[in-house]
Amino acid sequence: MPGRRRSGPTAGFFIMAAALAARLWLLVTLLAPATAVYEDQVGKFDWRQQYVGKLKFASLECAPGLKKMVVATEENVIAALNSRTGAILWRHVDKGTQEGAVDAMLLHGQDALTVSNGGRILRSWETNIGGLNWEMSLDSGSFQMASLVGLQDVVKYVAVLKKTTLTLYYLSNGHQKWGEQLPKSESVQYQMVYSYGTGVLWVLGVVPNSHVNVMTFHVEDGEMVQQVRVSAPWLKSLSGVCGVVGKAVLVCPDSGTRSLFTLALETEEEMKRTPLQALELEFGQGFQPWVLPTQPSPTSASRPQFFLQLAPSHFALLQYRPEGLSLLRSFPQTALVSFGTSGEKTVAAVMTCRTETKGGSVEETLTKSASDESSTQEALICTNQTYTINLYLAETGRRLLDTSITFSLEQNGTRPEQLYIQVFLKKDDSVGYRALVQTDDHLLLFLQQLAGKMLLWSREESLAEVVSLEMVDLPLTGAQAELEGEFGKKADGLLGMFLKRLSSQLILLQAWTAHLWKMFYDARKPRSQIKNEINIDNLARDEFNLQKMVVMVTASGKLFGIESSSGTILWRQYLSNISPDSSFKLMVQRTTAHFPHPPQCILLVKDKKTGRTSLYVFNPIFGKWSQVAPPVLKRPILQALLLPIMDQDYAKALLLIDDEYKVTAFPASRNVLRQLQEMAPSIFFYLVDSERGRLSGFRLRKDLTTELNWELTIPPEVQRIVMVKGKRTSEHVHSQGRVMGDRSVLYKSLNPNLLAVVTESTDLHHERTFIGIYLIDGVTGRIIHSSVQKKARGPVHLVHSENWVVYQYWNTKARRNEFTVLELYEGTEQYNATAFSSLDRPQLPQVLQQSYIFPSSISAMEATITERGITSRHLLIGLPSGAILSLPKALLDPRRPEIPTEQSREENLIPYSPDVQIHAERFINYNQTISRMRGIYTAPSGLESTCLVVAYGLDIYQTRVYPSKQFDVLKDDYDYVLISSVLFGLVFATMITKRLAQVKLLNRAWR
């Protein structure tokens, strides 16, 4: 990191003076703006938030007193969280594909064992620092279960059960102790392994609808001691249904005969049936009941008590004794249950919905549930979103006093999905506990009964899967809005206007003095105490519009409003009825610029399977659903267009085209419909059917029907369409052309309707595979340019902006990543300089292209964008390493000459070199790497020099970039003291010298 004082520009000038005649182009590379930040700027303009994803496994039962929990998630992350703050202590991100999926996690003392990649890899982690103790690659075979095995009070091994084998590994080093082939593995499905420190190990397999195979192995040498066949013609599967309780007693529920079957593995050879009626219980209709046992330590027997889930919201705590099963307590209207153990005490945690009426309500709900069968058939519906967790002693089923934790879920329609508890004994020997709750909107809550406060922390893990985001300007402050409103209103007399002006100026003055006072007040306090708390009430646009609201949509259907300068989540909304496989499109219908109308965003959600589309309208600043009723969409929507037509309340008209090519307008006000009718002949849109390789263009008719105008077919048997990208509508291009070395102008071809279509060949042989690039006018369907990149393969990343297209692909012949840039120029004369029309462009643009080698693959790519488009463009390239490279577009310029001439030097063109290098100083996120980056979003700010960047993946990172440096801002370390003292000094000196000169003149006159 260079020193604080920047010597670059002076040095650059020095070279320029000396070596002007030599190579000007070298200077360009030398002076290329370094985008790295200074050490003291770290975290000033940027922030990063790290996530782990939705929980798959969690273990709170670390050694007591340790403030951490170990989790494994659906995002293939293994991490430890600080249980006091929720901060990530360490995190390991495995591959994002199925290869990294964690199949099982077991915790033993300080070590966490994980099985991943379908049972291929066994790892042991040191949970304090997250170091890898050892890693073993296992033989292939579908993974069933892993279990810790103890011998005489010491846990020494881990047993891994696969479809055909049972293998024991040492916990200390991962070496294999023994491995045994399981007999008849083609017919028997081995699913469970159990031991309790007696030196034997049971493996349970099932032949569906026939029998259970129970095999006993010696832990020491792997010798099979016994093999028993137990008839169970009603049993289909063991895992997720049966459980082992007490001293190796298998308990299986059967909904067909409405009974529970038990089998003591050590002694019995036949299942013992206990009808449910004997326990005064009944299974829910169509529900697969299952058993939840608990085994506090692998060296001792499981507890004889276990939970049985009878219906989606009905649990029962049962106890096994050799003489039979007995019911300890029934828990109707229950959301989740869990066991926890501390020392000798095992407790059961039960989460129920808290009913509003006090006293007697329990009986009420009980009778209600008994009378109304359907209420127990469905999952628990909790109307007030408030849940209570209570502890019960497992041995007796007695409720422990003062152990209830009540919490409310903020979002409607969310439901708790997982419950983990950690139990500890307080000083007075009473039981205390902490609970980790995960809801179906991927929110993690950590609760503890602590001096009136229930919630310790929460994590919004759905932000690990951001799918779409938009940045919206913040609203004006009251004073600014007042001033703005003055211009908006109709003139009401000279005097009235004058008074209004005076009053608004007064308000401004007042706001300014308040601001000054606050600054003065803050300046006296130590820096650490100043907290700029941002909340929804004091949201206001800053003077350069650098602070914005980031609206994020996540795959789980949760929406977030995040303040961009700090990363604070200001609002969240949950769409509960979103299927997991949906696509989202977020659009800004009304920006913040139309005070007093609130800004308005539209979220279009399409279920990929059913094609059902729904529309949500909301205020992006406050996260409130809009009062405006969105249109009811009966048919799947193929295309949504946001037109520049505005309603009288400045909402842009949204056109939705359904699969019958009918058009729905939103808002469907008379004003909009009239404007649509007027504009209809000039409203064109396109549809892409990538399955059939069909692109088609339509035009709107006056009666809001559509007509087919053009049709292209890219044969799907040869190549399939993988990407269609237009330009960003908000983009401004400042310069219409480029001045060349001979002082003539090369005009850019700026077709706003241009689409870049990328195809990949269906033939994936490395000699014949290719990538096709089509540039198509979206209005006329005219193919402006088509080219193939031979011996190339995807995934293709493409940026389409101004008059250029940059795409990246994998070259199968040279086995490297390559960039190709296409630029479109009209030539040295413009066809029609005043207006652009796709219908009136007889000449095809000139297409220039060049390719480069890039040393890395990329995970995301986007171009910077600024307010007026004066600032030079950079490409922001997300690398798999998690860094974001800011690459000047000048390096990807097809006009880079192979042999530099006088004219190309004049133009500052860098001579062609086939490789584009990655310089670490061009990383905009220094060491703040972003795991599994999926996208980069850029937005202009109020400053021309500054572009706001949000990169998202598993982590979210926000920063600002200055592609042409901060030409419109004084530097951070600008020496105000020096410049003002010089100024004052000069003024002072002028005054003194003036006085001196006067004296001198006077003296001379007297002489």
Added chain:
Amino acid sequence: MAAPWLLLLLLAAPGAVQGSGCRAGARGAAAEGCGPTGLLLEHSFETDDNVHFRKRGSLTWNVQDGTITLTQRQLTEDERGRLRDVAALNGLYRVRVPRKPGAVEGLVAAGHVSSFVPACSLVESHLSDRLTLHVDVAGNVVGLSVVTEPGGCRGHEVEDVDLELFNTTVQLQPPLTAPGPETAAFIERLEMEQAQKAKNPQEQKSFFAKYWMYIVPIVLFLMMSGAPDAGGQGGGGGGGGGGSGR
């Protein structure tokens, strides 16, 4: 500069593809054999916005040498009048060709590719249009583009005589081959530069050797004035020297 090169490239590219046209065509599902195939060109211009395609002519696509020719008939009196009407109503003039070069006459099941121009621009261009048939690497028809020359509607009066015969240019456009990184040329250039340097030892002088007469006084001056920035400037100069020595 680069622009004229590119024009050359554009002209040369179809020629380059022509050689492999037959092979490529034969591989594709569309072309049958290597002989000339016929494509029916149809057009539609109706005053009531309906689409009703009628025969305009037929394209003969010689897959062997990658050329395409068009034979078409004159517009009838009736059609001419209708075209004028459509133009007045700001209607569209559509054209289409079948995707598979099957029978010239009759329906083709594989569907069509179509395009359009505003009818008025066709009228005002005196029926001079340019048709481009885009094909993919395997010789399948991808799209059809039509533009009139000159384009646009400016409201010029057109005489009937000018609306008799189409003045059509037909073009076949296979996809161009996008260039790869040009490493060979780059290495050649580097070698050339090196050779030049070896020839011309004058150029080989280092930065300091060439400009010491400027640097020494400035450094001296800075040292005398005792400016704190002197170190930084010296370093910058050195760095520049290294770069320029290449």
